[in-house]
Structures are given as C-alpha cells and as structure tokens.
Amino acid sequence: MDRYDQRQIEKKWQKKWQEMKIYRFDFNDKNKPVYSIDVPPRYASGPLHVGHAVHYTHIDFVARYKRMRGYNVFFPLCFDVNGIPIEERVERKLNITRKDIDRHEFIKLCSEFAQKNIQTMIDQYVKLGESMDPSIYYQTDSKDYRRVTQISFIEHYEKGHIYKGEFPVNWCPRCMTAMADAEVQYMERETSLNTIKFYFVEKQPDAILKYHGIGRDEKGFYVEIATTRPEMLPSCQIVAVNPLDERAPWLVDQKLRVPIFEKEVKIVADESVDPGFGTGIVMICTIGDKEDLKWVFKYKLPLEMSIDEEGRMTEICGKYKGMKIEDARKKVIEDLRSTGYLVKQESLLQNVGVCWRCKTPVEFILAKQWFLKTLPFKEKILEASNKMKWFPEFMKIRLVEWVNSLEWDWVISRQRYFATPIPVWECENCEHVVVARKEDCYVDPTIDKPPVEKCPKCGGKLKGCEDVFDTWMDSSISPLYNTFWYRDNENFKKLYPMSLRP
Numbered sequence: 001m002d003r004y005d006q007r008q009i010e011k012k013w014q015k016k017w018q019e020m021k022i023y024r025f026d027f028n029d030k031n032k033p034v035y036s037i038d039v040p041p042r043y044a045s046g047p048l049h050v051g052h053a054v055h056y057t058h059i060d061f062v063a064r065y066k067r068m069r070g071y072n073v074f075f076p077l078c079f080d081v082n083g084i085p086i087e088e089r090v091e092r093k094l095n096i097t098r099k100d101i102d103r104h105e106f107i108k109l110c111s112e113f114a115q116k117n118i119q120t121m122i123d124q125y126v127k128l129g130e131s132m133d134p135s136i137y138y139q140t141d142s143k144d145y146r147r148v149t150q151i152s153f154i155e156h157y158e159k160g161h162i163y164k165g166e167f168p169v170n171w172c173p174r175c176m177t178a179m180a181d182a183e184v185q186y187m188e189r190e191t192s193l194n195t196i197k198f199y200f201v202e203k204q205p206d207a208i209l210k211y212h213g214i215g216r217d218e219k220g221f222y223v224e225i226a227t228t229r230p231e232m233l234p235s236c237q238i239v240a241v242n243p244l245d246e247r248a249p250w251l252v253d254q255k256l257r258v259p260i261f262e263k264e265v266k267i268v269a270d271e272s273v274d275p276g277f278g279t280g281i282v283m284i285c286t287i288g289d290k291e292d293l294k295w296v297f298k299y300k301l302p303l304e305m306s307i308d309e310e311g312r313m314t315e316i317c318g319k320y321k322g323m324k325i326e327d328a329r330k331k332v333i334e335d336l337r338s339t340g341y342l343v344k345q346e347s348l349l350q351n352v353g354v355c356w357r358c359k360t361p362v363e364f365i366l367a368k369q370w371f372l373k374t375l376p377f378k379e380k381i382l383e384a385s386n387k388m389k390w391f392p393e394f395m396k397i398r399l400v401e402w403v404n405s406l407e408w409d410w411v412i413s414r415q416r417y418f419a420t421p422i423p424v425w426e427c428e429n430c431e432h433v434v435v436a437r438k439e440d441c442y443v444d445p446t447i448d449k450p451p452v453e454k455c456p457k458c459g460g461k462l463k464g465c466e467d468v469f470d471t472w473m474d475s476s477i478s479p480l481y482n483t484f485w486y487r488d489n490e491n492f493k494k495l496y497p498m499s500l501r502p
C-alpha cells in the first residue's frame, strides 16, 4: 500500500464533498426541522490564525452534529468586510493616508485588499474541513448586505430612534474620527503631576491653615490641586472633595479662582473623590476623560470644550487658542511656574486611553454625530437575555454587565470611507435631513441623487452625507440578513429567529 499523502487525499475528498454539495441548506425541504447558525462573519483583514481555527471548528461541531441528528442546517460562509482595520492595513501597505487619494479610489483599494484575504481564508476553511455553506454566502460590504443595513437604519429613523446631536465622543485627533468605547485601548505612560494653587475668592480664617493642601502667601489663601492636565484649566467647571474629608465642612460651597484664567468655580462634596490622589482636592474639567463625563451628567455642567477635533486648544483657552495639546500643556506649566502658581511637579505613571489604531491619546470632543438610542432598550435586552439559553452561563453575566454599564446612546457614525454609507442627505442651508427611500437602497449619498431635488423645508441645496456607519451597524444585523428580512418574506418566516449565535 502507498504511503498516506494527506495533501492529495484531502484535496480529493474536499473536491468530492463540494461537488456533492453535502453542506447545502435545502430551501425546498418540508420535513426536516431547521437549525440555523448565525455565524460571526470573520473579519477580512488578514489570513486566519490558529485562534480562528479553534473557534470556527467549535461552531462546525455543532453544525455537523445537528446535520447528523436530522436537521436542515443553515450554516453560511460569510465575511465581515468594513471598517477601520482594513483601511489601516491598506494605508500602511501603500504608505498613504486615506486623505491622500480620492475617496472612491481608496474604497476600491480596500475592497481589493479584503477580497484577496477572503480568497485565502476560504481556502483555509476548506483545508480545515469547515462545513460552512457557500450557497448562502455573504460578505458585509456587498450592496445586498449594505442595503439591509441601510433599511434597518431607515426603520429606526422612522421610529424616532435615530438622532443627530452634539455630544462628547471618544475622538482620535490624529485619525480625526470618533471611536466606540471598545476601540479605546489603555496604556501606561509617564506623565507629570502638577500641584497648583487655586486662590479662594473670599477671605479665609487663619484656622484653615492647619489642614494639609491649604496655604497662604502674599496673594491670599489657596488650596493645592494636583493635575496631569493643566491645559484643561480653561474648561475647569467645579472642584471636588470627598465628604468624609476633614476639610470638607470648610471647603464645600466656597468659591475658587482658576489660575491664569481667573474663572470662579465652586467646591462640591462627592464620594467618588479619592482622598489619596494628589491633595485629595480635585478639579473637574469638560472633558479630560470618561470619568469627567459622569460629573457632567451628575452636576449638569456646561459642555465647554477646551480641545477641538484637530487636537488644538479652542476659543475659550485665550492666548493658548490654536496650540496643539502637548504644546499648550508645556506653555501652561511654564506660565504657572513663572507666576508662582506651581507648587511642585512629580512624575506619575498613568493609565491613559489611546486610539487602538495609532496610539494617540484619546480626547473627548463635541462632534456632530448620528446616534442610535440604546439606553431606552436596556430593560428589553435584559429581558430577552433571560429567554435565551446560555452556554456557558457566565457569558450571560458578561452581557448583563455590559448592558448595565452603558452610559450613553450608541454613536453610529464614523468619519471614514470603507463602510456602509449613511443613507441621508442634508440641507446645506437649514440642516434638514432627507432620508433615502427604502426601495432605493442600496444608495451612496456621495454619488447618488437624493429622492427629492431640493430641501422640502427651505428649497436649499441637499448634500449627501459623507459619514459612514460604525461597522457594528452591519455585523449586528447578521441575524436579519441571514433570515432574509426585507429580501424574502417566506424564508424570513421559516428562519427567524435563528437557533444559535456562537
């Protein structure tokens, strides 16, 4: 007998199985119960690694088991082809940024890049013996798929779930794009902790000097506040101290003057202040990090921003206006030192949120973004999670904790190119929004004409929206796409809801 040569024998059987179409879902079958698997579409940014082999093989076990148990198994071959990671690989490969070339030229390059990866991955799946069904193949950048994403947006819009608003968003000043919380990475970096003087507005009794962090000089009484971000001083809104702090009864409701900017801010008591950080008295600015956003909601602080979308200081920063964040920080520290406000400077290891793509520290800025309401649905999601069977159980806890941790609605717009276009046009004059008709989708508003010629409100010119969807707008509707929602009602009835989401 010849030696077993897996390269030849496996190829032979893989070919045979493909010809026999043994993994095919039978749409005409009337007898077998349907078992449908909402396969997580594999991201098309590169070849499979061993983790994918393990993960997709687990799913494959289920599909094969159910086939053997007599089910008509719906197990699509599919790929997720949208978003930043692909743009980033293309930019790196060609050593360009997407702004260097024409928008549609860039999209084409991304698409070609993804297509090559998909071919490699399909070969890998076949070699692994995965039994996904190519007859129900989809990829999320196809017009067919994006059409369904757009229709889901339009349905939400009609139900009042979509709004456009100015809102603080995680923002990378380098990539110039808003980011989901999940896209923010945390990195340790060394920075300086600057202790600075905030003078009291009112005269103080000498007795207050017995406390730490409080002092007096020729300019008057002051409290010492430690900050890593002195460039945020212009947007300082309040100062806070822990209510259990012995100084709290003296300090709460007093007013302080913000150094350099001479703005008056009030002191509040709040349990979330760590008495061990700096002097135990902290300044709250709009908005240095996500924690600050909690303060904004709790104390209804004005959303005055000191940093703009290019990572430069805004109007309210006076003479620092227009400076880059790092430069402004240096200059503010220099000025604090030369005017006697700086008490001391220490180095500090700090955990900062950075852009997962380019590692630039993430800022919060106010940006016009599209939002999908999620907060009103928290209860419904938790209810639905109770109706599902979870394997293993702890994955349910993960979902519950995630839902409970949501603090604002979902920012669904991105200032990127390679993704599903948001199907709206806006009036250049009055900002009135014209949404695409469902029957016209798929549309690309940067190319296609709006359903009406002029703004129905003021007759102004309509401009196609250049924002695209967060890639999760596409991936999250895979159960709708798979079950033929807005494609084939008969199949929708047969397939919805799906049996398994691995």
Ligand SMILES: [Zn+2]
Pocket (backbone or CB within 6 Å): 172, 173, 174, 175, 176, 355, 356, 357, 358, 359, 360
């Ligand atoms: Zn970035």
Ligand SMILES: [Zn+2]
Pocket (backbone or CB within 6 Å): 427, 428, 429, 430, 431, 432, 455, 456, 457, 458, 459, 460
């Ligand atoms: Zn108008």
